[in-house]
Amino acid sequence: MTTTWCLPDKVQAMKGRWDMRVNLDDVSAMEELDTIKALRDTDEYGKQFSEGWELSATFDVSSIEAPIEGIVVLGTGGGSAASVNLLKSYLFDELKVPLVLNQGYSIPAFVGDRTLVIVVSHSGNTEEVVSSYEQAIAARAKIAVITAGGKVLEMARQNGHPHLLVPGGMMPRIALGYIFLPMLALLGKLGLAGDKAEEVAETIALFAALHQQYGLQTPLAANPAKQIAREMDGLTPVIYGTLPFFDAPAWRWKNQLGENGKVMAFWNAIPSLHHDEAVGWDAPSAMLRGYHFTLIRDAEDSDKMCKRVEISADILRERAGAVRIVHSQGTSRLARLFSIVYLADYVSLYTALIRGVDPTPVEVINLFKSKLGQPLVQVQVR
Numbered sequence: 133m134t135t136t137w138c139l140p141d142k143v144q145a146m147k148g149r150w151d152m153r154v155n156l157d158d159v160s161a162m163e164e165l166d167t168i169k170a171l172r173d174t175d176e177y178g179k180q181f182s183e184g185w186e187l188s189a190t191f192d193v194s195s196i197e198a199p200i201e202g203i204v205v206l207g208t209g210g211g212s213a214a215s216v217n218l219l220k221s222y223l224f225d226e227l228k229v230p231l232v233l234n235q236g237y238s239i240p241a242f243v244g245d246r247t248l249v250i251v252v253s254h255s256g257n258t259e260e261v262v263s264s265y266e267q268a269i270a271a272r273a274k275i276a277v278i279t280a281g282g283k284v285l286e287m288a289r290q291n292g293h294p295h296l297l298v299p300g301g302m303m304p305r306i307a308l309g310y311i312f313l314p315m316l317a318l319l320g321k322l323g324l325a326g327d328k329a330e331e332v333a334e335t336i337a338l339f340a341a342l343h344q345q346y347g348l349q350t351p352l353a354a355n356p357a358k359q360i361a362r363e364m365d366g367l368t369p370v371i372y373g374t375l376p377f378f379d380a381p382a383w384r385w386k387n388q389l390g391e392n393g394k395v396m397a398f399w400n401a402i403p404s405l406h407h408d409e410a411v412g413w414d415a416p417s418a419m420l421r422g423y424h425f426t427l428i429r430d431a432e433d434s435d436k437m438c439k440r441v442e443i444s445a446d447i448l449r450e451r452a453g454a455v456r457i458v459h460s461q462g463t464s465r466l467a468r469l470f471s472i473v474y475l476a477d478y479v480s481l482y483t484a485l486i487r488g489v490d491p492t493p494v495e496v497i498n499l500f501k502s503k504l505g506q507p508l509v510q511v512q513v514r
Contacts, residue, residue: 203232375401
């Protein structure tokens with residue numbers, strides 16, 4: 133993520149307030165603290181997803197021919213990588229070829245002329261993506277590109293690769309509608325996934341309903357997102373999803389707590405964690421009392437999975453600082469997946485705001501970039 137923005141003086145001025153506590157029902161205080169309007173952009177997920185799906189219809193990939201024996205997506209960060217993981221979970225029992233997320237500087241040895249490589253960089257300048265894109269070209273892979281500009285767009289045009297230009301000017305981690313949906317549409321156009329129009333329409337409609345539950349104007353007493361953020365306050369969050377469909381939302385939730393919430397968080401998935409991580413629940417009680425566990429439940433969880441989730445929650449309630457089970461909402465799997473993503477995004481924002489922290493700046497990422505000599509990620513009001 134190497135987009136260059138302009139950091140307003142207001143952000144610097146607000147830093148002196150970052151040790152202040154904020155009442156989650158104090159709308160004006162949170163709006164003032166949220167300098168780059170991350171809450172507004174989250175409120176508008178329905179609009180963004182509508183635009184993203186409409187834009188996806190224009191993605192011309194007719195030049196990409198069969199056979200395709202594997203898919204590798206080049207992408208990093210809260211937007212691209214999250215979208216790929218969500219796509220893998222969503223299409224787990226439908227996609228007939230392997231789908232691999234590649235986040236490093238190099239590509240797997242199996243990439244060749246029967247591999248579809250999807251290059252995803254919102255900024256277009258992510259150095260890991262540029263490096264691996266160059267190698268995919270050398271490997272003669274079938275390539276499609278999704279970006280808002282930058283070096284990646286230049287390379288796509290120079291090499292004649294199909295590309296979709298998506299809107300920029302926003303944090304990639306809040307741009308899933310412009311990243312996830314084009315990838316889903318691309319797979320549909322290539323015959324690798326079915327028609328998802330109805331599920332997308334349900335998801336967009338669900339955002340409007342969930343906004344009424346989670347949005348800034350809904351008071352704490354009636355707002356599950358604010359309630360979870362308050363429960364997590366002062367504790368280390370751990371998010372548990374379920375395999376094979378709801379591991380990706382847990383991973384996304386953990387990452388959003390890092391980028392938006394500015395807190396350390398962890399994730400894992402049931403049942404695999406019962407074979408290793410769960411032994412850590414025997415840690416001293418003084419340690420376990422410092423953790424908040426969120427367990428995700430979904431309508432497609434089997435009876436065995438439901439039992440594992442409930443038993444896990446029962447054991448943890450005796451040991452941890454707090455435990456909560458959250459249920460996905462919606463009918464289709466796509467809507468249910470994004471119902472958890474939407475809740476997680478709001479929780480992560482409130483987790484920062486309750487502590488008087490602006491959720492947008494990513495100062496540690498900029499510290500890494502400054503030491504690597506890369507352009508810094510800065511922010512501006514759109």
